[in-house]
Amino acid sequence: MKIVVQKFGGTSVATPESRRAAYRHIEQAKEDGYAVVVVVSAMGRRGDPYATDSLLSLLESSEASAAPVNLRERDMLMACGEIISAVVFAQELRARGHKVRAMTGAQAGILTSSDFGNARILDVRTDALHKALADGEIAIVAGFQGADEDGDVTTLGRGGSDTTATALGVALHAEVVDIFTDVSGIMTADPRIVDDARQLAQVTYTEICNMAYQGAKVIHPRAVELAMQGNVPIRVRSTMSDDPGTLVTQAARRLEHSSVFDQSVTGIAHTPNVAQIVVRGEGIGSSSIFQLMAEHQISLDFISVTPTEVAFTVPDGLADTAVHHLSQLGYRSQVRRGCAKVSAVGAGMMGVPGVMARIVDALASSGIDILQSADSHTTIWVLVDGSQMADAVRALHRAFQLAEV
């Protein structure tokens, strides 16, 4: 039996029109001979009474807010949003003539840790899903949820329904996991910045993670990590079109790239609104600084440590808090707000010499200063002033000839 898992997010679930578009994708998969497992999010429009936000607002009344919310019960409440979506999907598909079975996360066999609000999937017991598929049913699974060993409902937190979808894909040995969203695929750069940005036919798991982290928020890295571990391909696709989208695999074959030019960089991503904080001084206690930030739940990026200097970035909104805590430890820091991270992402840059050189050249010839840089095997990040972010993205897109197929 060849299996596909298809995940539809909140905007795909919210209106009759978007749901009809979703059903056509499900029906196409059936016609193509797949057994189909559908994962749905809660109805995603703000103000919709069954959206997660609306459910949570029930716990924010003046009567309720005098005590911290119990996380176990918050999960019970939130899980209803996806259950409602699953039942609506199932009934509407039934009305279109299909055999269907709606399931909660727990019924779909998703066993998690008891970390309410941010539970980890420990196991997927696929018996019920296999039975449904063997019976010729389309399984509609409420995303974003599972249950712990005690039978308490949990939610998956970060990555939500994406994680449900890839976890099921791995457990069921699905041929592919379709993540339906409101973009038609992964672009070489943000088309609002780069006119000739182009949709990519394929990217690697690592590439999409770095792109997603950098602002192209189409799929959560946690979900990608699961798919990567199980080596199940993901397709990022649009609910509202038949575009095949972007295929995400271990090693993207760049067959479409006919240029003789190297394929070191796949896309350019960016994140605005970060602040650079620099602490200088002889014998600086860098570990005490990192400990302090961790204690206050401030996550750092772009960390650079030298004997006389510690530099890092935080979101603009946290800069004041960070500086305040540093001053309490006796550190004087220098802050530069309104910076932007620009990154060149490419699994193909491993071992290719001169990628950094080309980035530096491209930015310098556009008059853009690099405030700081960092790199991994698959991504090079530079920090620039926010006012130069768009120029930097365009310069790098051009330098790596990403508009050319």
Add this chain to the structure above:
Amino acid sequence: MKIVVQKFGGTSVATPESRRAAYRHIEQAKEDGYAVVVVVSAMGRRGDPYATDSLLSLLESSEASAAPVNLRERDMLMACGEIISAVVFAQELRARGHKVRAMTGAQAGILTSSDFGNARILDVRTDALHKALADGEIAIVAGFQGADEDGDVTTLGRGGSDTTATALGVALHAEVVDIFTDVSGIMTADPRIVDDARQLAQVTYTEICNMAYQGAKVIHPRAVELAMQGNVPIRVRSTMSDDPGTLVTQAARRLEHSSVFDQSVTGIAHTPNVAQIVVRGEGIGSSSIFQLMAEHQISLDFISVTPTEVAFTVPDGLADTAVHHLSQLGYRSQVRRGCAKVSAVGAGMMGVPGVMARIVDALASSGIDILQSADSHTTIWVLVDGSQMADAVRALHRAFQLAEV
């Protein structure tokens, strides 16, 4: 540990004001030294997005209605209404400083048959509830629901949350089950009809069943039956007052009744809008008539069979359908629409001679014709013309001196 189960219906859950009133009752029970198990219904106002009706309307869209609704999934959907109520109750009680634990029906150990939409409770596994109570927590249980052996969510149908409450009361050996509602107790008759109708301090299980069936819809007979089997007292009380309400037990002690007059009749109930159907003829096939009605899901009342006549009542709205089906079997029937059932309810009438005589006298002296009558050990029913219903209720209330304590 002395335990009380307190059930709050839809109107008690719906507004901050009514919920505050509910919390005061829960707190009073704690102060009185009880371990408290609370059972809640879904928010009960029409138009409230989390009311059962609103949830069900999601399955009635033009997209969904082309196929019959799947009962298993309808139960999944409906159960969310009570879960949402339970979480809101729990959080608001926590904000008032209490230790609380919200539970789904399944988590509270309610194991049911798989008759979706109308499941029977097979067992209550009280471990989780006992643990919560031992930990000093108020347990807040989502009413109207359970789960079957497969872990599928079920709803209890008729009797709903009342049944949850009495089933838990029996399983936990509760001292009493409080059914909070919008009336302050059981009255001797409808006060809109009888000016001097009086609230009863005590009634028996059988009496309240017959009164409830007859229109005083404060608690479902199915729930009462469970309490009766387990011999757990019920108190019917108002959420919005401190009135002790009406205590419902096996054998009501009529200590409050100081009159030397007999205590044969406790209350007068009534049901308007029934139609009397009479089929006459030699060698009439009464069993074929009953079979026919059962096939068409028409439930009959006031059945009277003689060799040449079959008479019964149906709700007015079903009279045409019943006559149509009878004519198809070749029976000509006579219909009298707009009748009313009036009943004298009293566990004390068993073995008391002359009760029927007094009813006939009272109605005759008020110029009211009895169209038909029926009786059980604890209730005498008479069928009268609807225009004389109120007069009949008043005449019987007077005849049995029910206004006198």
